[in-house]
Amino acid sequence: MNVERMIGRIEKLAKCSRSMRGVTRLSFTEESEQANRLVAGWMQEAGMQVRWDALSNIIGRYEGTDPDARVLLIGSHLDSVAEAGKYDGILGVIAGIEVVHAMHESGIVPKNPIEVIGFCDEEGTRFHTTLLGSRAIAGALREEDLQARDQEGVTVAEAMQAMGMEPDHFRQAARNPQSILGYLELHIEQGPVLEEFDQSCGAVTGIVGQSRYEFRVEGQAGHAGTVPVRIRRDPLVGAAEMIQAVERISLENEIVVATVGKLVVHPGASNVIPGMVEGTLDVRSLHDGTKQRVLFAMIEEFHRIAKRRGLVCHFRSVMESPAVICTPQFVETIEAALVELGMKPLRLVSGAGHDAMAVAPITNIGMIFVRCREGLSHHPDEYASPEDILEGASVLLNVALHLTT
Known part of the structure; x- marks a missing residue:
């Protein structure tokens, strides 16, 4: 050689x-x-x-x-x-x-x-x-x-x-x-x-098997200086909580790894409360059944967080491989x-x-x-x-x- x-x-x-x-x-x-x-x-x-x-x-x-x-x-x-x-x-x-x-x-x-x-x-x-x-x-x-x-x-x-x-x-x-x-x-x-x-x-x-999703969190855009924080429907703050939930659920299920690898904020201006956030969720494991269970738990948690904050969350499957x-x-x-x-x-x-x-x-x-x-x-x-x-x-x-x- x-x-x-x-x-x-x-x-x-x-x-x-x-x-x-x-x-x-x-x-x-x-x-x-x-x-x-x-x-x-x-x-x-x-x-x-x-x-x-x-x-x-x-x-x-x-x-x-x-x-x-x-x-x-x-x-x-x-x-x-x-x-x-x-x-x-x-x-x-x-x-x-x-x-x-x-x-x-x-x-x-x-x-x-x-x-x-x-x-x-x-x-x-x-x-x-x-x-x-x-x-x-x-x-x-x-x-x-x-x-x-x-x-x-x-x-x-x-x-x-x-x-x-x-x-x-x-x-x-x-x-x-x-x-x-x-x-x-x-x-x-x-x-x-x-x-x-x-x-x-x-x-x-x-x-490992992979599940890859795109998600969209919708809220209400507004002026950064005039809308009180307590009544905002800010999808970026909601997405931040959702990402923490991904980490928490992953740590509870160590044979699964999950990643939010992309986040896009709309309209993306420094003086505007975001109106929508788009992101990706990637979940992987050598055990397909556990992967699906954890994935569904994450999606359910996203929806719970969205409902509590007055937001709407949508998911779209991009890739499924066993x-x-x-x-x-x-x-x-x-x-x-x-x-x-x-x-x-x-x-x-x-x-x-x-x-x-x-x-x-x-x-x-x-x-x-x-x-x-x-x-x-x-x-x-x-x-x-x-x-x-x-x-x-x-x-x-x-x-x-x-x-x-």
């Missing part, structure tokens, strides 16, 4: 960015096309045949001794959030290429073919829709998903057309589940557990690889979504987490050390060889 090669490629991909600070690489843009061209070249160097599917997922295939055997997929995503770090998603793609490159250089040809995939639009930053590329491969993408718009009003379909693609062909990206052996994804942890245990890598047992459990056989194989490389068989839960959760309905899945400094991600200071990257790629190679030879 060549860690210098991996680091060099990560650095080159970081330059495919719209922003000077961190990495901003949105789907169906010149930056994403530039990244795809680099990845295609590296796949070819590793001995793979390269193709793009109908959603611009880039796929490198390393043929096995039995080309009719089921294929092992290894992948992650190539897009980013705004002003992101260098490693989120990218590390999984680069490590997958390195696994095949190491096999190719050593003359190892597995029985099963291996395909490395760089998925498009996992983050959903541009169109506010997540996992487009991996959902397409799983056959779960819908025609209406291509009508989502970015902030300029451009739809996914229009962005695809601008890149020379045929949006109507998106169903051609779907894979036959019977042709797939399984899916592996290596990813930075995006959390502090591996640092806490002083270990480079761990085995992921599952990915928890995903990684295939036990794959988890055990990853744990065995950890032990073989001198590490403990540490198990982790992913609190973030990944392409693996979209692929899970059609095949077995396994995930390897790699330590990142201070658990920091979605930030320009995101960092994984060369030593940890090498350890993670070595675990991935060990598992891939076990599954395909």
Whole structure:
């Protein structure tokens, strides 16, 4: 395994960015096309045949001794959030290429073919829709998903057309589940557990389910200097109490995490009592039943607070995704690889979504987490050390060889 090669490629991909600070690489843009061209070249160097599917997922295939055997997929995503770090998603793609490159250089040809995939639009930053590329491969993408718009009003379909693609062909990206052996994804942890245990890598047992809502609290706007506080119907004060309720209920149910991540105040003037507040509520847990119970408790509390303050509260569901459990056989194989490389068989839960959760309905899945400094991600200071990257790629190679030879 060549860690210098991996680091060099990560650095080159970081330059495919719209922003000077961190990495901003949105789907169906010149930056994403530039990244795809680099990845295609590296796949070819590793001995793979390269193709793009109908959603611009880039796929490198390393043929096995039995080309009719089921294929092992290894992948992650190539897009980013705004002003992101260098490693989120990218590390999984680069490590997958390195696994095949190491096999190719050593003359190892597995029985099963291996395909490395760089998925498009996992983050959903541009169109506010997540996992487009991996959902397409799983056959779960819908025609209406291509009508989502970015902030300029451009739809996914229009962005695809601008890149020379045929949006109507998106169903051609779907894979036959019977042709797939399984899916592996290596990813930075995006959390502090591996640092806490002083270990480079761990085995992921599952990915939390997510409920994402938008809410609107309506009150009565008024003059900031003339309306007494005691008779105001201020939706911002109400929203503040609601956010505290989210924290309180979350602390009472520790297997659930909940976040109000966005708040917009209308009209947003310093001398006007707000008339409306819009926000987002994100609730996650590996236990779907508990997540739903806690979510409903929060919504009920929002309505109670609103009624007491003379406000009106509305909710709209934006996303519902169930928890995903990684295939036990794959988890055990990853744990065995950890032990073989001198590490403990540490198990982790992913609190973030990944392409693996979209692929899970059609095949077995396994995930390897790699330590990142201070658990920091979605930030320009995101960092994984060369030593940890090498350890993670070595675990991935060990598992891939076990599954395909």
